[in-house]
Amino acid sequence: MSVHSITNGWQIYREAQNPETGYVPNGAPWQPGCGGGPAWGAAINIMSWSYYQHYGDKELLAESYPKMLAQLKFMSQHVDQDGIMEMKDPCNWKNLGDWCAPDKLPSTSMVHSYFYWLCHTLTAKAAHALGHTDDARKLEAEAERTRQGFMKRFWDEATGGYGPYGGNVFALSMGVDKERLESVRKALRQVIEDADGHLDTGIFGTRLLFEILADHGMIDLAWQIINKRTQPSFGWWIEQGATTTWEAWSGVNSRNHPMFGGSLVWLQRILAGVRMNESSPAYSHIVVKPVIPEGLSRASYRIATVRGPVSNGWERKDGRFLMTTVVPVGCTATVHLPVSEVARWTEGGQPVADTVLELSSGTYRFVGE
Numbered sequence: 001m002s003v004h005s006i007t008n009g010w011q012i013y014r015e016a017q018n019p020e021t022g023y024v025p026n027g028a029p030w031q032p033g034c035g036g037g038p039a040w041g042a043a044i045n046i047m048s049w050s051y052y053q054h055y056g057d058k059e060l061l062a063e064s065y066p067k068m069l070a071q072l073k074f075m076s077q078h079v080d081q082d083g084i085m086e087m088k089d090p091c092n093w094k095n096l097g098d099w100c101a102p103d104k105l106p107s108t109s110m111v112h113s114y115f116y117w118l119c120h121t122l123t124a125k126a127a128h129a130l131g132h133t134d135d136a137r138k139l140e141a142e143a144e145r146t147r148q149g150f151m152k153r154f155w156d157e158a159t160g161g162y163g164p165y166g167g168n169v170f171a172l173s174m175g176v177d178k179e180r181l182e183s184v185r186k187a188l189r190q191v192i193e194d195a196d197g198h199l200d201t202g203i204f205g206t207r208l209l210f211e212i213l214a215d216h217g218m219i220d221l222a223w224q225i226i227n228k229r230t231q232p233s234f235g236w237w238i239e240q241g242a243t244t245t246w247e248a249w250s251g252v253n254s255r256n257h258p259m260f261g262g263s264l265v266w267l268q269r270i271l272a273g274v275r276m277n278e279s280s281p282a283y284s285h286i287v288v289k290p291v292i293p294e295g296l297s298r299a300s301y302r303i304a305t306v307r308g309p310v311s312n313g314w315e316r317k318d319g320r321f322l323m324t325t326v327v328p329v330g331c332t333a334t335v336h337l338p339v340s341e342v343a344r345w346t347e348g349g350q351p352v353a354d355t356v357l358e359l360s361s362g363t364y365r366f367v368g369e
Helices: 003-015 043-055 057-074 108-132 131-152 167-174 178-194 203-215 219-226 234-238 261-272
Strands: 274-276 285-288 298-305 308-317 320-327 330-337 346-347 356-359 361-369
Touching: 003 057, 043 057, 043 108, 043 219, 057 108, 057 274, 057 346, 108 131, 108 203, 108 261, 108 361, 167 178, 167 203, 178 298, 219 320, 219 361, 261 298, 261 361, 274 308, 320 330
Parallel strands: 285 330
Antiparallel strands: 274 285, 298 308, 308 320, 320 361, 330 356, 346 361
């Protein structure tokens, strides 16, 4: 799909926003039924920033920026004095929080508040990129007000965390204060253990789950969950003959639905280790940092960026660890070589003195022994 066709599709969605209220429907060019909620409308903020990250197009970001602000203005009408958001539309289907969890859902106010924080955070980044520094400061302040309100409102002293069904995941994504961080990590691990090693999250909690686990030193749990073959799991879908992602863990309703697909980004960002540097859009600088669980023998990922193909692939073979990284012309990369099982690295037959490398364009073949 070309960039032109992608932006045309995005233009249709942006134009579906209500010009008077700022409300963003859950589909375009019309409101399909009465479904959706703040997390659906948040796409106008999330995708505007994501397109800029991938393509570095400030003109497109500038076109989207007023619509991002209008969406925030709409959301703010449903926020209390502590920065907690809870949508209360007469049509209850517009008040959805998380969706399609295997058991229970977190509170709508928790999910709405998370997306209110996220939309302000991303719009603040857009403001910085466009040079709107006063806007950025105000947006960051509102995001922080909601983060603090979230941490106060949803803290559970009894469990030392923010609850199951994604509560701990949302909190860790927002940034838990240092004095509570280890407690929340422990609470999240306990939630997974209580679920017999399964996830307990809906579409939005699952979107964050695997990366949060990996980023907080629990890659073992992420790997355990992704390999489950009993319900609820991706593996159970495969056991039922699925060749596409489904709408619900149980298999009810649609069996060709993208709702859980976003959770699989960890395959490239974490396992293959190819990550964008947010401060260097359009892949002008990339970070390669694979996080490798026990039991995985190889992973690779390649993406055709506006600057050329970026890729990283690694495998365990004959007692050695092999990794090949491709950095396109005009780009730079910070490469983190895995150290847990490797005593000595070479590249092109030459010893590598450090395990964190700053590289220019080229193809690099690392060997660890």
